[in-house]
Amino acid sequence: MDAREAALQRAYDHAVRWLASLSDRRVPARASVDEIVQALGAELPDGPSTPADVVELMATACEPGLTAFPSGRFYGFVVGGSEPAALAADWLVSAWDQNSVMRSVSPAHTAAEDIAGTWLLDVLGLPAGSAVGFTTGATMANFTCLAAGRDAVLRRAGWNVARDGLAGGPPVHVVVGEDRHMAIDLALRYLGLGEPELVKSDEQGRIEPEALRHALAVGGQRATMVILQAGDIHSGAFDPFAETITAAREADAWVHIDGAFGLWAATSPTYAHLTAGCARADSWATDAHKTLNVPYDCGLAIVRDASAVRAAMGLHGDYLIQDEHGDPIDKVPELSRRGRAFTVWAALRSLGRSGVADLVDRLCRHASSFATGIAGIDGATVLNDVVFTQVCAEFGNDERTEQVLTRLLDDGTAWISGSTWHGRRVMRISVSNWSTTDDDVARTLDAIRRAAAGA
Template identity: 65%
Template sequence: MEDAAAALDRARLHAQVWLDSLGSRPVSPQASVAEVVERLGRDLPDGPTSAADVVDLLAEASGPGLTAMPSGRFFGFVIGGTHPAAMAADWLTSAWDQNSGLRSVTPAHTAVEDIAQAWLLDLLGLPAQAAVGFVTGGTMANFTGLAAGRDEVLSRAGWDVATHGLTGAPRVRVLVGAERHDSVDVVLRYLGLGAPEPVAADDQGRIDVADLRARLTQHPDQSTIVVLQAGNLHSGAFDPFTEAIEAAHEYGAWVHVDGAFGLFAAASPVYRHLVAGHEAADSWSTDAHKTLNVPYDCGLVIVRDPAALRRSMSMEGAYLVKDAAGDPFEKVPELSRRGRALPVWAVLRALGRDGVAALVERLAGHARAFAAGIAEIEGATVLNDVGFTQVCASFGDDERTREVVRLMLEDGTAWTSGSVWRDQAVLRISVSNWSTTADDVERTLAALRTAVGRVAGSPR
């Protein structure tokens, strides 16, 4: 235990150095994979090394190869940072080392999960009786919700997936907007459902309800799942939930909402209108390590009918100490899992209802500030209607835009990713970190103005 105490002390010191550096260090990594490998050493030692020395080696060798993703100036992906309460709770989660699948075996974690579930459903405006599963991320949240949907629509058609598998089953079609996140496609592949049928989308990526209804009408008796989105990857736009869900339910479809970052708009009185009608869906997914800013990995799947989720996810085992009230493992694909509810509970308890709303509103406010600042740069165009936390911009033709992206990453002041949206190269800014400040926004805009100036001054 003395070795453990020394290792924990070293880890705390290295963690504090890392956190203190985030305000000033380049956001881009300063060492390559090969350089970090060289620092760590390729050969496995024959003898032991003290835990404290291992921590020192890991921190010192890895430091230059770290991307400052927790920085307030990382806007490359929608991944958030880590709120202090969630970080500390996550350290405890590792120290407590609870396999949190069984209610009676880990009552402390189950109590926390029960409370966090109730708080999340309340904040997100979802049915109080729904079940919440704590999974690894948005992809597995989509997987779990769509697995429940697959099994349910096939059950209605008289087919038991658990007994017969998918061979010979009635075909399940999946209708989804043309601008869905790619994780939806890969999840459908994992589930044996194949490629989805794309539905037309408008210029912001919102699903076209008229086209959705037309496709539903074409095969009214076919087992169907409809996937909607709360927060388009590029525009941040939200599907028209009320009309789309009503159309889908008229034809007996299961409706899943992919709300990786956008579902938390429901927690803010200012942005709640964006998800109006979403509560009528059958399942939802979101990432706690995005808007809610808990550490990796923590996705959330929510299913209106807890029995449908259990039928899809649960398993039997003579050695399992099952509880009549239901067990956490029955809501997720994993039997062994860490206590993911602990950091979620911690950040919710630390922020409170008003704090979560303020966090959402602050993130969206920074996105508006980015849009306004970019609009003032000569030759720049903001391409999306900035209604939430995403900003997409171009800087002339595709070649110039890609060069601006490259120069921003080379500069290191901030991380802003390149992408392609509606067949056009874009610079994409995703605002999702609790620690981002107005100064971070201005520093990023200043770097962006410099990058654009360099491109404008370069020969064609």
């Protein structure tokens, strides 16, 4: 116990110092991979080291190579931060060390998962009784939902994929907007479904309903899946769910919504209109580590028909202690996993319904402030309609935009990554951290102005 307590205390001390440094430190890392390798030591020692010394070495050697992802001035990807209650809960998750896949083996985690799942359906406005599975992230959440959908549409076509596999079965027609996230293509590859049919999207990345209707009409009745989007990664735009889901229903298609960060708009009275109609879908994927701000490793796979996801994900083993009412293992692709529901429960319990809405509203307000500030910079143009948390801008041409991005990262005040959108090099700002303040936004805008002035 003495060695364990000493190691935990050392880790706590370094964690507190790290978190305290976020308000002032450079956001980009200060050291390279090679420098960190040298500091950590590339050779495996012949003998043991004390746990506290190992923690001390890791913390001091790695600190210069850490990017301040939890900083309120990191806008490079939609990664969120760690809300305080969720962060503390995650420490307990590691200490408790529960394998959280079976109801009778870890009643505590199953209770937290049952409650958190019910709360999630409530705040997201999704059908009560839907299955909620806790996955590694949005990619595996999409995979899980699409596996349930694939098997369901093939069953309707008279094919049992669980028994007979895909070879020789009816083809599955997958239709998705051309501005979908790349994780969708990856999930479809995992599922053996190949490349989807791409449907035209408008200038903001929203799938065009008439183009979707045409794609579904060509080729007659087939086993079909339609994938829609809540929150385009560049513009933040949402597909028109009312029209598109109606079209998909007419084709007897399974409808899935990739809402990795945007599905949380439903929690805010101000932004819920963006998700109007999406509750009519069959499945939804999102990421709790993004907009809800729990620590990493917490995707959410939500399927209206609980039996469909259990048919796709469920398994039986003679040595498993399975419950007649079903187990968490029935809703996810993993046989072992950490207690993800504890952190989601903690975040929701800490924020409450109004706190989640306030979090979403605050992130959107910061995005609007960025858009207003950038629009006032000479030569800068905001390219998207800022409807949620994403802002895309250019600075006259691709070359100057790239110069601004390079100078901004060299400055270190903030991390904002570049991207290519509609063939143009852009600055893409993703506001997703609970700790971002008005001052963080002001400091970042000052840094953007400096970068633009020198480019």
